Amino acid sequence: MSDNKMNRKDFLKGAAIGVAGGTVAAMGLYSYSPFRKSNFKAKTRKLNDFGVCKSIKVTNISETSWFDNATLMGDIKKSGGLLVNQYSYNWPPFGNGKGIGKGTYEEGIAKIKHLLPNRLEEAWDIVKKNCVSVDNAGGFSCLIEIEQMDGKKRKFLLDSGWNYAWIDECFKREGIDKMLANNEIEAIFVSHEHFDHYWGIPVTFKYNPNITVYVPEGFYPEGKQYMKDAGHKGKLIENKNGMNKIIPGFATYTFNVPIICRVFGEQSLYFNVKDKGMVSVTGCCHQGIIQFADTAFKEMKYENDKLHGIYGGLHISPFEDWDPKYDDLVISLGKYGFEKIGCNHCTGILCAKKFVERGYPVVKGTARFRTKETTYLGNGDTITFGNV
Amino acid sequence: MGVVTFFISTVVYFVTMHSHMGILYYPWQYFTSIAPPYWETFADTVSGNFHVSWIMCCTVVVWLLETIWERFPFCMIKNTALRRLSAFFGIIAIALAMHFFFYFVQELTYGEAIRGTRRDAAPDWRWLHVGEMAIFLLVPALFLKFYAGNWPTKFSLPVNVLARTGITIVSGIVLYYVYYRFGHLVLGTQKGFSHPQQFPMIPTIWLINIWLVHHWFMDNWPGWKMVPKTAEEMAADEKAHEAQVADIKWSPTLGFGIGAGAVLGLALYFITIKLLPVFYNIISIIPQ
Numbered sequence: 001m002s003d004n005k006m007n008r009k010d011f012l013k014g015a016a017i018g019v020a021g022g023t024v025a026a027m028g029l030y031s032y033s034p035f036r037k038s039n040f041k042a043k044t045r046k047l048n049d050f051g052v053c054k055s056i057k058v059t060n061i062s063e064t065s066w067f068d069n070a071t072l073m074g075d076i077k078k079s080g081g082l083l084v085n086q087y088s089y090n091w092p093p094f095g096n097g098k099g100i101g102k103g104t105y106e107e108g109i110a111k112i113k114h115l116l117p118n119r120l121e122e123a124w125d126i127v128k129k130n131c132v133s134v135d136n137a138g139g140f141s142c143l144i145e146i147e148q149m150d151g152k153k154r155k156f157l158l159d160s161g162w163n164y165a166w167i168d169e170c171f172k173r174e175g176i177d178k179m180l181a182n183n184e185i186e187a188i189f190v191s192h193e194h195f196d197h198y199w200g201i202p203v204t205f206k207y208n209p210n211i212t213v214y215v216p217e218g219f220y221p222e223g224k225q226y227m228k229d230a231g232h233k234g235k236l237i238e239n240k241n242g243m244n245k246i247i248p249g250f251a252t253y254t255f256n257v258p259i260i261c262r263v264f265g266e267q268s269l270y271f272n273v274k275d276k277g278m279v280s281v282t283g284c285c286h287q288g289i290i291q292f293a294d295t296a297f298k299e300m301k302y303e304n305d306k307l308h309g310i311y312g313g314l315h316i317s318p319f320e321d322w323d324p325k326y327d328d329l330v331i332s333l334g335k336y337g338f339e340k341i342g343c344n345h346c347t348g349i350l351c352a353k354k355f356v357e358r359g360y361p362v363v364k365g366t367a368r369f370r371t372k373e374t375t376y377l378g379n380g381d382t383i384t385f386g387n388v
Numbered sequence: 389m390g391v392v393t394f395f396i397s398t399v400v401y402f403v404t405m406h407s408h409m410g411i412l413y414y415p416w417q418y419f420t421s422i423a424p425p426y427w428e429t430f431a432d433t434v435s436g437n438f439h440v441s442w443i444m445c446c447t448v449v450v451w452l453l454e455t456i457w458e459r460f461p462f463c464m465i466k467n468t469a470l471r472r473l474s475a476f477f478g479i480i481a482i483a484l485a486m487h488f489f490f491y492f493v494q495e496l497t498y499g500e501a502i503r504g505t506r507r508d509a510a511p512d513w514r515w516l517h518v519g520e521m522a523i524f525l526l527v528p529a530l531f532l533k534f535y536a537g538n539w540p541t542k543f544s545l546p547v548n549v550l551a552r553t554g555i556t557i558v559s560g561i562v563l564y565y566v567y568y569r570f571g572h573l574v575l576g577t578q579k580g581f582s583h584p585q586q587f588p589m590i591p592t593i594w595l596i597n598i599w600l601v602h603h604w605f606m607d608n609w610p611g612w613k614m615v616p617k618t619a620e621e622m623a624a625d626e627k628a629h630e631a632q633v634a635d636i637k638w639s640p641t642l643g644f645g646i647g648a649g650a651v652l653g654l655a656l657y658f659i660t661i662k663l664l665p666v667f668y669n670i671i672s673i674i675p676q
Contacts, residue, residue: 010642010645012543013545013546014546016544018645018649018653020549023657026657028484031492040495040499322412331434331503354414
């Protein structure tokens with residue numbers, strides 16, 4: 001009996017040692033081995049067909065959202081940081097004269113609402129008196145011309161910038177004002193609610209208040225109200241999260257992503273270009289370029305199963321800071337095999353330089369109209385995808 | 389000793405973090421720090437978080453060894469030099485096992501990491517989260533030691549150690565749930581796992597620091613009465629521990645137990661990784 005007890009005790013001691021040793025050994029040897037991958041689900045592809053277009057041409061109306069990083073970041077810090085509601089910054093056009101971080105949408109719009117959208121110069125004079133860092137505001141906007149398979153060309157705007165005076169100047173420079181007035185531009189897509197992409201919307205309405213506007217799901221009440229206060233009289237379409245087909249070869253995808261300055265949701269544009277592949281046009285791409293590419297892979301069907309090109313802000317280093325994980329992005333982007341990269345805006349100049357260094361096909365710009373360097377596509381530059 | 393520690397720390401820094409820091413200062417430091425770093429392909433990231441995480445796991449294992457494991461199994465080695473060397477490399481080996489396992493756990497939860505993304509899909513965040521997960525184990529382990537008399541103590545040393553480890557794992561999982569479910573309400577941070585404001589190491593290490601002060605400098609007062617142990621009592625404790633260690637002697641039964649236990653350990657591991665995705669689908673820590 002005593003021997004049995006001793007044996008049982010020894011067995012238990014051994015078993016305890018064995019359990020610990022066996023588990024730790026398995027943890028160490030299996031958990032990061034290639035064999036573990038058998039536990040992962042295979043990626044399923046939906047392959048949604050949204051048609052095909054012949055080519056697209058993008059004209060960069062303005063990629064300079066602001067002109068000085070230090071001023072912008074200084075304002076954000078003084079207002080309480082990147083998570084603060086953007087309408088409280090007292091940035092143009094929503095100024096109440098109370099200083100940085102003390103603004104509200106209601107007080108700001110009340111000063112200029114009666115002048116929107118036609119008397120923008122007068123409105124901007126009032127804005128200058130009540131807002132902070134007015135001259136630092138720029139904006140992001142681009143014109144997209146799609147050539148359909150039957151040769152017909154259709155035009156759309158992506159975003160309407162920030163600074164009324166700057167965007168109006170840029171619109172005139174590229175002839176957008178006339179295109180809007182002549183109803184040549186069918187609709188404007190607002191990528192997201194951020195100040196530098198959306199707050200210049202009255203400039204678009206000045207030339208065509210009846211234009212159809214597509215916004216992503218997730219706008220805050222102030223943003224929805226601004227659409228009305230800015231003088232919009234046309235159709236407003238809220239693109240729900242996920243894929244939204246627009247015309248053959250053109251779809252948008254709304255990502256339900258939280259964004260700094262209390263913004264939610266961003267839509268990016270996808271084009272399926274004949275014989276080339278998928279082309280992506282983005283505002284800021286807050287969801288991340290890899291997720292952007294991954295979504296195309298999982299959700300959509302496109303020519304040659306090839307990711308052909310990108311245009312727009314890739315939101316890697318918008319404030320020209322750097323972090324090792326940005327290098328992860330730079331290194332891994334090569335795997336996706338893009339053949340034409342027209343990056344700018346919040347991509348960051350340093351990032352574009354690193355793309356070039358790795359041999360990626362970055363299309364250079366001309367550094368005109370206040371774009372700082374030729375490293376990437378600047379204001380007034382164009383890029384085409386497909387056989388024009 | 390301080391000079392040696394400083395020297396070794398500097399070497400460790402150069403091996404584990406210099407390339408991470410150098411990558412920030414483009415272009416010149418990028419080259420002087422030998423970036424991208426040597427671990428890039430293996431870790432799927434250039435980030436030094438890969439090293440931060442296994443070093444955090446080492447820290448946790450050191451504390452587990454010192455508290456609920458009572459220096460087992462290394463205390464069984466009689467030769468001092470061999471015991472120290474084995475403990476040093478053994479801690480690293482156990483920490484690496486923990487390191488890889490916690491990364492795998494995230495792959496089973498979120499899917500494979502996608503390099504170049506941000507937040508919970510990014511390998512660099514996942515490695516950092518490995519360290520954060522490890523810290524959740526440290527809190528219950530120290531509680532057992534400081535406030536529960538290292539319970540249980542009535543079995544043999546290996547069984548006690550295994551039981552305490554089991555208690556620590558279960559408690560760590562509960563603490564993880566409570567932190568991510570309710571922590572943001574108390575700490576004023578954004579809810580979520582990978583939000584930049586979420587860094588559970590801060591409140592957990594803060595709590596541990598308070599416990600250390602309470603245990604070491606306040607003798608657990610006022611919950612416990614401050615009665616220092618006599619020299620005889622301390623010697624008796626030491627002797628009892630030595631007797632527990634001496635009690636683990638090689639025998640065919642012990643060997644058979646080790647073999648059976650190892651098979652059980654392997655089974656436990658593979659059952660766990662099969663069940664984890666099922667649990668993840670059932671339990672939603674942060675309700676949408």
